[in-house]
Amino acid sequence: MKEKQLRRMIKAVADGRVSRRTFIQRMVALGLTAPLATQMLTHSGVAVAQTKFEYKPTKRGGGGPLKILYWQGPTLLNPHFAVGTKDQDGSRVFYEPLAGWDADGNLVPILAAEIPTVDNGGLAKDGMSVTWKLKQGVQWHDGKPFTADDCVFNWEYAKDPATAAVTIAAYKDVKVEKLDQYTIKVTFSKPTPFWAQAFVGIFGMIIPKHLFADYMGGKSREAPANLKPVGTGAFKFVDFKPGDMLKGEINTNYHVPNKPYFDTVEIKGGGDAVSAARAVIQTGEFDMAWNMQVEDEILVKLEQNGKGRIVIVEGGNIEHIGINFTDPWTEVDGERSSTKTKHPVLSDPAVRKALALLVDRTSVEKFIYGRTGTATAAFVNKPDRFRSKKTFEFNIDKANKLLDDAGWAKGSDGIRAKDGKKLKFVYQTSINAPRQKNQAIVKQACQKAGIDLELKSIVASVFFSSDVGNPDTYSKFYTDIQMFTTTQPQPDPHEFLFQFVSTEVKNKANKWQGRNYTRYQSPAYDKLHASAGSELDPVKRAAILIQCNDMVIDDVAVIPVVYRPMVQAVSNTLKTLFTGWDSNLSGLSSWYREA
Amino acid sequence: MGQYLIRRLLIAVPSLFGISLVLFLVLALAPGDPFGELTTNPNVPPEVAAALRQKFGLDDPIFVRYFRWLFAMLQGDWGFSFVSRVNVDTLILQRLPATLFVIGSAQVLALAIALPVGVYAARRPYSIFDQIANTLAFIGFSLPTFFTGLVFILVFSITLDWLPFVYRSDLPATGWRWYWEHFRQAIMPIMVLALFQAASMTRYVRSAVLDVIRLDYVTTARAKGLGEGRVIMKHVVRNALIPVVTLVALQMPAVFGGAIVTEQIFRIPGIGSLLISSILANDTPVIMAVTFVFSCLVVFFNLMADLLYGWLDPRIKFS
Numbered sequence: 027m028k029e030k031q032l033r034r035m036i037k038a039v040a041d042g043r044v045s046r047r048t049f050i051q052r053m054v055a056l057g058l059t060a061p062l063a064t065q066m067l068t069h070s071g072v073a074v075a076q077t078k079f080e081y082k083p084t085k086r087g088g089g090g091p092l093k094i095l096y097w098q099g100p101t102l103l104n105p106h107f108a109v110g111t112k113d114q115d116g117s118r119v120f121y122e123p124l125a126g127w128d129a130d131g132n133l134v135p136i137l138a139a140e141i142p143t144v145d146n147g148g149l150a151k152d153g154m155s156v157t158w159k160l161k162q163g164v165q166w167h168d169g170k171p172f173t174a175d176d177c178v179f180n181w182e183y184a185k186d187p188a189t190a191a192v193t194i195a196a197y198k199d200v201k202v203e204k205l206d207q208y209t210i211k212v213t214f215s216k217p218t219p220f221w222a223q224a225f226v227g228i229f230g231m232i233i234p235k236h237l238f239a240d241y242m243g244g245k246s247r248e249a250p251a252n253l254k255p256v257g258t259g260a261f262k263f264v265d266f267k268p269g270d271m272l273k274g275e276i277n278t279n280y281h282v283p284n285k286p287y288f289d290t291v292e293i294k295g296g297g298d299a300v301s302a303a304r305a306v307i308q309t310g311e312f313d314m315a316w317n318m319q320v321e322d323e324i325l326v327k328l329e330q331n332g333k334g335r336i337v338i339v340e341g342g343n344i345e346h347i348g349i350n351f352t353d354p355w356t357e358v359d360g361e362r363s364s365t366k367t368k369h370p371v372l373s374d375p376a377v378r379k380a381l382a383l384l385v386d387r388t389s390v391e392k393f394i395y396g397r398t399g400t401a402t403a404a405f406v407n408k409p410d411r412f413r414s415k416k417t418f419e420f421n422i423d424k425a426n427k428l429l430d431d432a433g434w435a436k437g438s439d440g441i442r443a444k445d446g447k448k449l450k451f452v453y454q455t456s457i458n459a460p461r462q463k464n465q466a467i468v469k470q471a472c473q474k475a476g477i478d479l480e481l482k483s484i485v486a487s488v489f490f491s492s493d494v495g496n497p498d499t500y501s502k503f504y505t506d507i508q509m510f511t512t513t514q515p516q517p518d519p520h521e522f523l524f525q526f527v528s529t530e531v532k533n534k535a536n537k538w539q540g541r542n543y544t545r546y547q548s549p550a551y552d553k554l555h556a557s558a559g560s561e562l563d564p565v566k567r568a569a570i571l572i573q574c575n576d577m578v579i580d581d582v583a584v585i586p587v588v589y590r591p592m593v594q595a596v597s598n599t600l601k602t603l604f605t606g607w608d609s610n611l612s613g614l615s616s617w618y619r620e621a
Numbered sequence: 622m623g624q625y626l627i628r629r630l631l632i633a634v635p636s637l638f639g640i641s642l643v644l645f646l647v648l649a650l651a652p653g654d655p656f657g658e659l660t661t662n663p664n665v666p667p668e669v670a671a672a673l674r675q676k677f678g679l680d681d682p683i684f685v686r687y688f689r690w691l692f693a694m695l696q697g698d699w700g701f702s703f704v705s706r707v708n709v710d711t712l713i714l715q716r717l718p719a720t721l722f723v724i725g726s727a728q729v730l731a732l733a734i735a736l737p738v739g740v741y742a743a744r745r746p747y748s749i750f751d752q753i754a755n756t757l758a759f760i761g762f763s764l765p766t767f768f769t770g771l772v773f774i775l776v777f778s779i780t781l782d783w784l785p786f787v788y789r790s791d792l793p794a795t796g797w798r799w800y801w802e803h804f805r806q807a808i809m810p811i812m813v814l815a816l817f818q819a820a821s822m823t824r825y826v827r828s829a830v831l832d833v834i835r836l837d838y839v840t841t842a843r844a845k846g847l848g849e850g851r852v853i854m855k856h857v858v859r860n861a862l863i864p865v866v867t868l869v870a871l872q873m874p875a876v877f878g879g880a881i882v883t884e885q886i887f888r889i890p891g892i893g894s895l896l897i898s899s900i901l902a903n904d905t906p907v908i909m910a911v912t913f914v915f916s917c918l919v920v921f922f923n924l925m926a927d928l929l930y931g932w933l934d935p936r937i938k939f940s
Contacts, residue, residue, distance in 0.1 A: 064736070098898070101705040109658045109665075179799040189670040192665045229664065244676070246705050267715050268705035269898055270890035271791060294787060296898070301774070301786070309778055487901065491657045492670065515664045539667035556891050 046499070058344070078604045081285070082283070083618050087276050089287035092600075092617065099295010101268045104252045105231035106184050106191035111610065112295070114228045115316070118609035119274050119291060120167070120257035123230030124158055125222065129340070131409030131517030133222055137161055137172065137258060137281075139208075139231065141303040142221075144362035153217035153562045156223065161207040164281040166234045175202040177225060179235035188243035196223040196230065202552055219562050220518040227608050232258070260286040260615030269295050280615065287618035299325065306595040307334035313619075314602065316610055321460065322396025325593070326547040331395045332598075338397055339592040340383045340408050341606020342514025345399060346505055347385065347453075347468070347585040349378055351545045354452075354504045361534040362497075362504045365545055370447050372506060376432030377449065378582035380425040381507070384471040385585050387418055393467075394460045399588030406519040406575045407589040408606065411568050414575045418586075425475045434476070440475035449477040451506035454498075456486040461509060464587065501538040501546075511590060517607045520558050520567075523574045526583055527552050546583035622929075629927070633920045640916045644909060645690065649683045653903040655703040677703060700906035702822055702898070709910045712895060717877070719790050720884070720891030724876045727811045731818035732869065738819075739826025740858060743834060753822060770886040772814045777809060782908025784809055788889040810887040818872070825868055829861040863933055870926030872919035878911070887928065 083089070100116025108114040124138040133141045135287035139159040142148020148157050164172040181202035184191040191197075201213040202224070211225055224230060234256055255263050258281065261274030271292040272363065276286060294312070302315040303325060310333035318325060318336065325336050351585070353367035371377055387401035403418035434442040434449060442449040453468065454462045461482055469479040482505060484498045497504050514522040525529055528549075530542040558570040578584055592610070596602050601620055603613030656670040664892040674680050678689065693700060699709040742751040785806050792802045833839065834857050842852045857868035888894075892911060900909035930937045 048846050091793070103706075107706065108661070109656075187668065187672055187909075190669055190676060192659060192662070192669055194669055195664055195666050198666075240846070247701070253707065255936055265791065267790070267890060268702070268707055268712060270715070271789070271894065273791075294789065294888065296890065297787070297885060301886070304774075304779060305787055309782060309786070311787055486650045487903075491652060491654045493652055493654050493657075504929075515662070521664070538666075 027270060035165045051071045079616065081618065082618050083284055083287045086284050087289050090289055090620055092288040092291045093312045095303045095305055095312040096292045096295050097295055097297050097299050099269045103255045103266060105233065106193050109192055112201055114273055114295060115611045116272050116607050117231055118611045119261050119614060120255040120259045121233060122568060123227055123232060123257050124225040126612050127227050127517055127605055128562060129605040131607050137280045153219055155213040157209060157211045161212055162208050162283060164258050165279050166258055167256045167277060170236055173207050174210045174256055176232055176235045177210045178202050178204050179239060180232050181324055181611045183238060183242055186243050189246045192420050193229040217560050219496060220520055247440055250586035261291050272426065282615060286615040303595045306597060307332040310334065313600050318593040318595050322398050334595055335436055335599045336594045337594045337602060337604060339594060339604040339606045341592050342408055343511050343590040344405060344407060345511045345587045345590055346405065347509045347587060350503055352508050354506060363502065363545065365533055368384055371449060374432060376428050380428045382476060382582050382585045383419060383421050383425040384585060385468055386420045387470055387587055388420060389467055390464050391588055394463050395588050396591050399590045402586050402589045403579065404575055405578060405584055405586050406514065406522065406612060409517050412519050412571050414572045416576060416579060420475050422471060429475065439555050441478045451479055452482055453479045453507050454482040454484060454505045455509040456489040457483045458486065464509065501532050501543060503543050519571050523555055523571065526578050527555055544583045546578065548581065551577050626654045629924050637917060637920060639838050641691065642687065644912050645687045648905050648908060655903045673864055677745045678803060698818055699910045702904050702907045704902045709906050712907060713892065716892050716895045718892055719889050720874065720893065723807060723810050723889055723891065724880055726819060726823055727814035728872060728876055730811060730815035731822055734819040735822030736816045739823045740853065743830035746831060755923065758820040758823045761816050765816050766813050767882045767886060770883055771808045775815060780803050786887060788887045790890045810883050810889060814883055822868065830857060833857050833861045859933060863930060866929050866933065867926050870922045873922045877918055878915045
């Protein structure tokens with residue numbers, strides 16, 4: 027189907043001549059995924075279909091208490107300082123962004139009156155600016171009105187380096203101006219196809235100007251409202267003990283009618299994931315527990331005759347094996363894995379391809395992760411519109427043949443070698459039972475193909491630390507291959523795919539703070555990735571980003587293993603609304619109980 | 622006595638300095654980084670972590686940091702947590718009541734079990750009662766609290782569904798219901814800790830009483846025709862208490878320091894759980910404050926124990 031035809035059809039839907047369903051069916055028939063078709067419609071100004079979630083309560087309140095369990099409780103409640111999920115979720119109970127993301131990675135308006143599109147004039151055609159219309163009549167919990175001034179203030183607050191806000195990335199390169207009391211304009215320095223960063227989702231929560239204006243920059247820590255949030259959300263602040271307990275009560279002036287259902291909400295912190303699962307699924311002491319990092323086997327056992335269930339929320343977590351393109355065993359100018367070197371063995375594409383064939387992803391899914399990890403060939407798995415059609419293969423014979431053809435011959439010890447270089451690798455990961463099992467599965471297969479893997483496991487707090495003095499961090503990557511989970515934070519994978527761009531290579535010069543830990547360098551990839559950065563057409567852009575994914579998979583810079591959804595434990599009576607692209611509690615105001 | 626006190630206090634000062642220095646060095650040299658989560662998040666530019674490090678003075682040399690901490694501490698400024706950015710003293714005061722209540726009750730309960738059982742067992746060594754008490758004591762202190770805690774949860778919360786296993790510092794109930802709910806949630810952790818403590822204390826009490834009960838003056842007291850109760854209470858127990866006092870005094874800091882494992886299992890918001898979560902997050906100011914206060918308490922209660930000896934046993938002179 028030609029681009030022109032496509033556009034004509036989208037227009038037909040917009041005019042009402044063709045139904046949405048027909049359009050999507052035709053697109054699916056053509057081999058496009060349903061979400062991709064939806065995305066095409068959305069961009070062209072055709073309203074998004076309602077998601078399956080139905081909010082049944084017909085009045086506000088009356089739902090009693092909602093009890094949530096986090097095995098790591100929230101420790102701070104200012105969204106601009108909220109580093110971890112727990113803090114972002116704690117802040118989200120009280121604060122709201124202009125728009126959030128739903129489960130399919132589509133935008134939903136919250137404090138905005140509507141989602142800006144090209145058609146409603148919100149999105150500039152050249153991608154240089156976006157104009158947000160704010161919802162009118164929204165009040166902060168203390169009764170003051172929410173206006174454009176608050177949005178402008180959040181921009182000033184977050185972009186100030188002295189504030190040291192974690193949200194700085196969303197605000198530092200944009201300019202925000204107030205057009206009128208309820209309209210703001212965000213201007214970019216260059217055409218920006220993915221414009222939904224500032225004021226959107228986790229990093230877009232808005233704090234009130236009247237309480238934070240005196241505490242900008244260096245004084246940011248002293249604001250009393252850091253610990254006593256006053257937001258626009260469905261719940262008002264009651265009490266907070268960092269790491270232990272967060273309490274909120276119903277906001278009777280909430281700007282969405284009939285919401286929320288619950289009268290109070292409390293988030294209890296501490297303990298461990300398994301007992302949290304028990305408290306929800308077995309004893310029913312709590313209504314929901316966050317992030318069940320528990321083996322699926324145990325969860326299945328708990329669920330039998332239990333009072334709760336497991337809810338799988340798809341997001342952007344990918345457990346993968348990264349290949350080192352530089353030589354980790356030679357020191358150059360005080361650093362190993364220096365970009366001035368090349369990996370003596372892994373620089374041979376045949377070896378990398380053989381490795382990819384030797385990772386038995388189906389077994390990893392079946393025997394280790396179960397419902398909590400799905401075998402995949404793609405690095406970018408979600409939303410579906412960005413997912414590559416590639417498939418993976420586990421084939422020891424093929425790997426053997428590949429290595430034979432490339433001249434790697436088995437020695438008397440059963441290990442392949444060429445020119446005196448042996449196929450012996452050090453394979454590191456963090457200490458975590460599923461990962462060690464995963465290592466063992468890969469090692470076994472590699473053995474059969476004449477590759478010897480030395481397994482190394484490092485304490486998570488060291489492996490993931492940014493300590494420049496420690497050689498065992500994933501950032502330094504002083505071994506041949508390593509495995510961990512990385513997160514695609516936004517539904518748009520462009521930022522996420524930065525980690526294969528050559529200028530992002532981690533090295534001594536940037537204190538290993540770049541993002542490209544595999545040190546994969548390819549001018550073709552750099553060019554392709556950059557082109558996605560300026561492509562304004564979402565269909566073409568999705569195609570380019572899928573190509574980016576395919577390129578790193580074909581070059582075997584990484585071997586995806588399983589993508590890991592977020593796993594929540596939820597009481598059987600509770601109806602929840604989750605999305606993997608926003609805070610875990612972004613749907614909190616819509617939760618309700620059903621007998 | 623006064624001179625002794627002053628001398629002991631003067632000795633305590635350098636040892637506390639030494640302790641603080643060692644603690645600080647160990648923490649500074651340990652791997653990990655309070656802003657680790659920032660640096661692994663691709664959405665947060667590295668400058669943010671760098672700015673925070675600078676702001677919180679983490680880039681200065683260890684000794685500069687140590688003396689800055691020391692001078693602030695001497696002035697009563699405990700600093701603030703890197704993680705929650707709340708003042709450390711506020712954090713500790715928030716957590717103290719739960720710890721004092723749970724661990725304190727456990728200690729009292731342990732003593733209430735150990736003293737009578739130990740004394741009674743020692744009066745008739747190798748009797749049936751003594752044998753049973755001994756066996757239970759051995760079982761008691763061989764089972765670690767994380768094990769008994771989990772067994773209790775499995776039996777009383779999950780199988781029988783009688784007690785909640787998540788401890789909440791602020792119960793929504795009021796009046797009698799509040800006391801009842803509080804009792805229900807506290808009984809398991811208190812029992813777990815108390816049984817463990819009582820087991821080892823019983824052994825101590827028993828052996829201390831056994832040592833004393835065979836002495837000649839006890840026989841003399843009995844020969845005088847004193848009642849058994851008086852002999853035991855006035856002549857035996859008072860003298861036998863000295864080693865027990867040492868034990869209890871050394872346990873006292875734990876009442877403030879919390880029980881890390883038990884607090885974690887039952888989600889008690891106490892000092893122990895604050896300490897462990899701060900260690901996991903590399904939150905140096907909180908770790909320093911908690912461990913330093915803990916060591917001050919150890920020094921203090923050691924002194925208290927020594928002073929108590931003099932009261933219990935007039936033969937002990939302070940010179």
